[in-house]
Ligand SMILES: Nc1ncnc2c1ncn2[C@@H]1O[C@H](COP(=O)(O)OP(=O)(O)OP(=O)(O)O)[C@@H](O)[C@H]1O
């Protein structure tokens with residue numbers, strides 16, 4: 001039977017959430033420490049544990065069929081690998097930063113300056129597109145320290161909370177791109193591989209929808225039902241069931257996690273009582 005080969009990061013920021021999403025898709029993988037390859041027990045999938053930075057080349061060459069990878073790394077390597085799902089974790093941006101003491105006004109301030117980065121192509125393309133020439137110093141880690149030790153005038157690196165910049169007395173001055181973990185596909189994937197990929201995508205979409213939604217149950221007096229129902233969208237429309245007590249109903253619905261508290265406030269104000277909120281494991285639309 002054909003199997004699809006997926007690359008996930010061996011260790012680092014993406015590793016845990018990548019394995020978690022596969023697990024939530026019902027795919028069981030034995031994940032021994034220092035393992036380089038594993039086979040799923042209940043799905044035609046082989047998992048390769050690799051360095052994030054190496055994955056674009058493996059996708060390009062068809063050594064793996066699909067991968068969970070930081071979008072920023074795909075952009076940096078520039079192999080035109082297609083992205084089929086955004087996975088909503090490892091969100092970050094790739095930004096230019098300079099010492100806090102520098103009075104920064106525009107990208108032109110980088111003209112002739114030294115920029116330390118692990119993402120040289122990303123910076124080069126951005127500067128070129130904006131007609132600025134600078135000198136790039138490629139370093140693989142702890143980029144933020146470069147201006148403090150006199151190695152560079154500015155940096156380009158990943159920013160998430162901003163604490164690393166803060167600790168190193170740097171200010172973020174330009175956001176070059178925004179990134180998150182994505183599911184990427186090799187241009188060399190076979191037709192049979194594409195069919196298996198479709199099944200994985202279907203599962204991932206159901207998991208992501210579930211993660212972004214909550215199941216809500218509440219009680220309401222019947223004379224307030226109309227108002228309450230107008231607040232709750234539901235997948236089609238809310239379910240309304242009579243309670244044992246005359247004149248009351250139970251209302252069930254699905255709400256988006258991001259508008260959750262606003263909806264709950266409105267429901268309470270409209271007369272809802274005994275509101276229960278439950279996580280949703282999967283949601284098939
Ligand atoms: N602070 C952060 N917050 C959110 N996402 C991040 C952060 N740092 C990195 N990422 C994302 O996670 C990916 C992996 O980062 P990580 O530092 O684990 O590995 P790496 O050094 O890029 O790769 P390798 O596996 O090749 O060592 C990055 O490419 C980026 O997309």
Ligand SMILES: O=P(O)(O)OC[C@H]1O[C@H](OP(=O)(O)OP(=O)(O)O)[C@H](O)[C@@H]1O
Pocket residue numbers: 013141142143144157158159160161162163164165
């Ligand atoms: O804005 P923040 O929340 O501080 O995150 C940004 C930092 O996170 C990443 O480093 P990481 O911790 O992955 O270490 P690394 O340099 O060893 O990859 C990145 O390279 C930044 O240094």
Ligand SMILES: [Mg+2]
Pocket residue numbers: 013
């Ligand atoms: Mg890192």
